[in-house]
Amino acid sequence: MTEARVLVVEDEFMxxxxxxxxxxxxxxxxxGPAGTLEQALLLAKSFNIDAxxxxxxxxxxxxxxVAGVLKGRGIPFAFxxxxxxxxxxxxxxxxxxxxxxxxxSTVLRVLGRLTGR
Amino acid sequence: xxxxxxxxxTTPMPAGRARLLIVxxxxxxxxDLQGRLKRLGYEVCAIVASGAGAIEAASQHRPxxxxxxxxxxxxMDGIEAAEVISRDYEIPTVFLTAYADQQTLQRAKLAVPLxxxxxxFTERELGIMLEINLYRAAAEARLRQSMxxxxxxxxxxxxxxxxAQEGILLVDDEGLVQILNPAARRMFGWGDEAIxxxxxxxxxxxxxxxxxxxxxxxxxxxxxSHEVEGRHKEGTTFPMDxxxxxxxxxxxxxxxxxxxxxxxxxxxxxxxxxxxxxxxHRVRNTLATVQxxxxxxxxxxxxxxxxxESFTGRIQALASAHTLxxxxxxxxxxxxxxNRAQLAAGxxxxxxxxVCSGPEVILDPQLAVxxxxxxxxLCINAVKYGALSLPEGRLTVSWTLVKSETSTELKLDWIExxxxxxxxxxSRGFGTVLVEHGLTHIGARVKLGFPxxxxxxxxxxxxxxxxxxxxxxxQDD
Numbered sequence: 001m002t003e004a005r006v007l008v009v010e011d012e013f014m015x016x017x018x019x020x021x022x023x024x025x026x027x028x029x030x031x032g033p034a035g036t037l038e039q040a041l042l043l044a045k046s047f048n049i050d051a052x053x054x055x056x057x058x059x060x061x062x063x064x065x066v067a068g069v070l071k072g073r074g075i076p077f078a079f080x081x082x083x084x085x086x087x088x089x090x091x092x093x094x095x096x097x098x099x100x101x102x103x104x105s106t107v108l109r110v111l112g113r114l115t116g117r
Numbered sequence: 118x119x120x121x122x123x124x125x126x127t128t129p130m131p132a133g134r135a136r137l138l139i140v141x142x143x144x145x146x147x148x149d150l151q152g153r154l155k156r157l158g159y160e161v162c163a164i165v166a167s168g169a170g171a172i173e174a175a176s177q178h179r180p181x182x183x184x185x186x187x188x189x190x191x192x193m194d195g196i197e198a199a200e201v202i203s204r205d206y207e208i209p210t211v212f213l214t215a216y217a218d219q220q221t222l223q224r225a226k227l228a229v230p231l232x233x234x235x236x237x238f239t240e241r242e243l244g245i246m247l248e249i250n251l252y253r254a255a256a257e258a259r260l261r262q263s264m265x266x267x268x269x270x271x272x273x274x275x276x277x278x279x280x281a282q283e284g285i286l287l288v289d290d291e292g293l294v295q296i297l298n299p300a301a302r303r304m305f306g307w308g309d310e311a312i313x314x315x316x317x318x319x320x321x322x323x324x325x326x327x328x329x330x331x332x333x334x335x336x337x338x339x340x341x342s343h344e345v346e347g348r349h350k351e352g353t354t355f356p357m358d359x360x361x362x363x364x365x366x367x368x369x370x371x372x373x374x375x376x377x378x379x380x381x382x383x384x385x386x387x388x389x390x391x392x393x394x395x396x397x398h399r400v401r402n403t404l405a406t407v408q409x410x411x412x413x414x415x416x417x418x419x420x421x422x423x424x425x426e427s428f429t430g431r432i433q434a435l436a437s438a439h440t441l442x443x444x445x446x447x448x449x450x451x452x453x454x455x456n457r458a459q460l461a462a463g464x465x466x467x468x469x470x471x472v473c474s475g476p477e478v479i480l481d482p483q484l485a486v487x488x489x490x491x492x493x494x495l496c497i498n499a500v501k502y503g504a505l506s507l508p509e510g511r512l513t514v515s516w517t518l519v520k521s522e523t524s525t526e527l528k529l530d531w532i533e534x535x536x537x538x539x540x541x542x543x544s545r546g547f548g549t550v551l552v553e554h555g556l557t558h559i560g561a562r563v564k565l566g567f568p569x570x571x572x573x574x575x576x577x578x579x580x581x582x583x584x585x586x587x588x589x590x591x592q593d594d
Contacts, residue, residue, distance in 0.1 A: 013558040014406050018408070018412050035560070036560055082400075082405065
């Protein structure tokens with residue numbers, strides 16, 4: 001069984017680094033991390049990805065366009081954000097939502113569900 | 118002094134002391150009349166023979182009553198004179214006339230409907246007539262006084278209603294508007310045409326599911342204030358605070374509504390909610406950053422003491438960047454200030470050992486935080502192993518703005534010199550990783566060099582619309 005590839009989108013470097021360690025230590029391969037909307041869109045459109053963790057706010061810009069690309073490709077993903085879940089549009093109300101600060105175990109449980117492990 | 122005393126002092130005196138004015142152009146008749154009146158106990162203050170004379174004497178003597186012959190010599194007859202005296206001095210007239218024709222009497226009654234005596238008359242008839250009319254005049258004077266008092270009172274309450282800054286509405290028990298004060302007129306955009314309109318046209322109850330109209334539901338609004346929707350005549354709506362008082366007048370229920378436009382307050386509340394949400398987000402994000410710092414620093418720490426030192430230093434660098442941003446309410450941080458703050462916290466070096474120079478540049482919040490952390494790591498490294506580990510070592514941090522046709526970039530050079538000889542590290546330490554990857558993550562290009570003379574680091578950052586040279590001004594914030 002090959003490693004599942006997880007796109008990590010997070011604008012704060014330290015958090016991105018931590019998320020990458022968490023994901024890699026659990027045996028996934030990381031795509032990214034992307035720190036800007038442009039990087040994230042590029043990776044989401046053209047890379048081979050099995051699941052994604054999306055920070056909702058990238059430098060004051062919403063990452064919802066990235067979510068749209070992933071949804072179009074049928075790639076499961078979860079949002080990671082310091083905002084409340086109710087700030088999300090109805091379109092994504094069933095998308096898993098990880099609130100910052102988070103527990104590693106929460107991230108891994110959500111990733112497990114997304115990748116079917 | 119009791120009210121009765123006041124009334125007596127200002128109303129006509131009782132018979133015996135009442136003062137009369139006689140208007141009669143027949144001198145003999147006038148003198149006869151004067152004699153009779155004196156016998157009856159009245160005082161005659163003057164006798165005149167013309168209408169004009171009567172008006173002048175009334176003005177001068179202010180009699181309690183005027184005894185007036187209708188037919189007078191001159192341009193003005195008695196009826197005209199009586200009209201003027203009644204109008205200007207509020208003194209009643211009793212007509213004395215030999216003419217009992219209906220037309221004249223009718224005119225006299227219309228002019229001054231007080232009384233008349235047809236000549237000839239007895240002394241007793243005259244006495245009774247005067248008593249009746251003096252009594253009536255006194256009653257009318259009292260009525261005029263209370264009317265005047267009522268007008269003063271009405272004006273006082275009117276002033277309260279008109280100058281109140283709250284909208285005041287009086288609504289009858291059918292839900293129709295009876296009074297709308299000026300503040301309410303401004304609030305709702307209605308004028309006099311609102312009188313008689315259904316209150317529903319001005320105020321929506323806010324509860325669309327309630328049975329019946331707002332008027333039907335008015336009574337349940339009594340007492341405490343409610344937030345309802347006001348309807349402007351132009352069709353717009355606004356939030357308002359409404360307090361309804363219920364009263365009863367002549368067996369009918371009345372509702373007094375006090376309305377306050379709370380648009381501004383609602384807007385302020387909305388702004389506050391946005392700010393609190395934003396604060397909540399920022400706090401959570403910061404906690405998550407601290408959590409990531411802790412986890413990453415811990416995984417690379419040699420021992421607890423090493424962890425504590427590195428972790429605390431990084432948290433201080435983060436806090437220092439946040440403090441700068443708080444000063445500008447998170448609109449941005451000035452690069453020079455950020456530099457000096459990080460250097461002051463990381464290395465206790467002063468004077469010409471430390472050179473910091475470059476144009477004023479405002480960095481957007483996230484850029485400021487990331488660059489602040491990178492500067493912190495460079496600083497810690499310089500103090501521990503680099504130029505700043507020796508007393509003669511020097512550090513120069515300089516930056517310029519490089520403009521091309523399509524973009525503006527910030528180029529920052531960190532140059533150490535005078536320290537111990539430098540050799541490239543065998544493996545990248547975590548601090549180095551933070552400098553290189555942390556800035557690359559946010560779109561910068563980083564070149565870290567290890568010549569023997571001292572560590573150098575070149576950082577090139579794209580200047581976005583959210584970061585900008587300070588000379589562009591801050592008015593677009």
